[in-house]
Amino acid sequence: MNRKELTSNIISKQSFLCVGLDSDINKIPKHLISYPDPVFEFNRQIIDATKDLCVSYKINTAFYESRGTKGWESMERTLHYIPKDIFTIADAKRGDIGNTATHYARTFFETLPFDAVTLSPYMGEDSIRPFLEFDNKWAILLGLTSNPGAKDFQFIQTTSGHKVYQEVIAKCASWGSPDNIMFVTGATRSELLQDLRTIIPNHFLLVPGIGAQGGSLDQTFEAAANDDIGLIINSSRDIIFADSTENFAEAAKTKAQLVQNQMRTLMSHIKV
């Protein structure tokens, strides 16, 4: 999916919500366990219930890999079930040298045909470059994360007067364009998001941390929305685990609807 299509979907759905399918088999409703592939069945019902309210699904690979090949089968089935007009993200946070990176790119752009994959930039340009060679595919780079450990290295002060995450984001942005690079930026730090927009005014930001992690949607929007919105806001547990009974999908829909209502209101305040 290209940027124009993504923006067009955001405008037509009046939503920039990404539903995170962190579908831990130990947390899904118990009645699903009798299905041949319980995690897929859970995802299928979540997708049916929320697909009109979101523009993206994000699959966190850890929750699938931890079940080995069965988990990879659940991931494959889920990816193929997602409607083609919804932006799909492999939240895999890979990052390795050139030849290996090429194999990771094939994994998440060909074997599993996601639109985008999250990547860790620590190893530098050659670890990212192979992902930028695919048309209409996206590298979503870890910039400023929302977890407590973000302070350990991302906030180290450099001699050029910046923080490490600022140098990371500025340099990474130079390797591609807003048409093939996005950044993961934590919503719990909206004052920093505003500042980041001076470095990357046009890139899409994938923002986790709304909901369970405590970030505010309104503040994030105010700090970082750009002329074509430029935000994909992720919510995982708050939506998919809203209810643990047979009504889980309906409850997920209600939660997603609340977020989408809020997004529609925010979008009505700016002209896109």
Next chain:
Amino acid sequence: MNRKELTSNIISKQSFLCVGLDSDINKIPKHLISYPDPVFEFNRQIIDATKDLCVSYKINTAFYESRGTKGWESMERTLHYIPKDIFTIADAKRGDIGNTATHYARTFFETLPFDAVTLSPYMGEDSIRPFLEFDNKWAILLGLTSNPGAKDFQFIQTTSGHKVYQEVIAKCASWGSPDNIMFVTGATRSELLQDLRTIIPNHFLLVPGIGAQGGSLDQTFEAAANDDIGLIINSSRDIIFADSTENFAEAAKTKAQLVQNQMRTLMSHIKV
């Protein structure tokens, strides 16, 4: 495997060689393609030929994931085929927040019972901590890598007078001990390895970059060996793809033997 057992294996085998099973299905000998699991058959023969000459096998997950569930099956079979007294490394370079990191730890310590997994430290302590809670398991953290892109962020100068990689290594070391943390450090920079030993004198270093990437075994040993060796030197393509005919395993053995001879000579110069 604990540190004492690893060191004991190194001394008894007179080797600190790790054979990297970067077993790209497009690069293995053509006659293997008719096997039900060509990559496993390739690995099986490589392991049979080299297991007396090395102390570790490293499985680069990218080369398996790029084949989807079939690749994961090859990885599982390979891991279970490796003799139990050989140290197994999942070269996965994962790194994500706490709850997700726990799932990755289960993936590589339980579902696939490796001894160690490589991790990217960019997200900080909570992305590493879950891996340190397993007995006799190891987190191998990216410190100073050997690829060209290492310069992009690892060498940023900080206001405390260090490079980013030095601060990363020093802080990561404080989260555990030389009994559950190792570091990936590039062999193409042996002068820097020597300097690193002032920060982490006792940790094992996993050193890629010998062979195809141009690092020197002698220089690395001189710069970074400690009282109980403290090095695991990886060689992948140079060994496993030494020959593309039916003699590939014998050729791999010859290559591994050359490296092991060199290691025995180096080890004879110090008392362990």
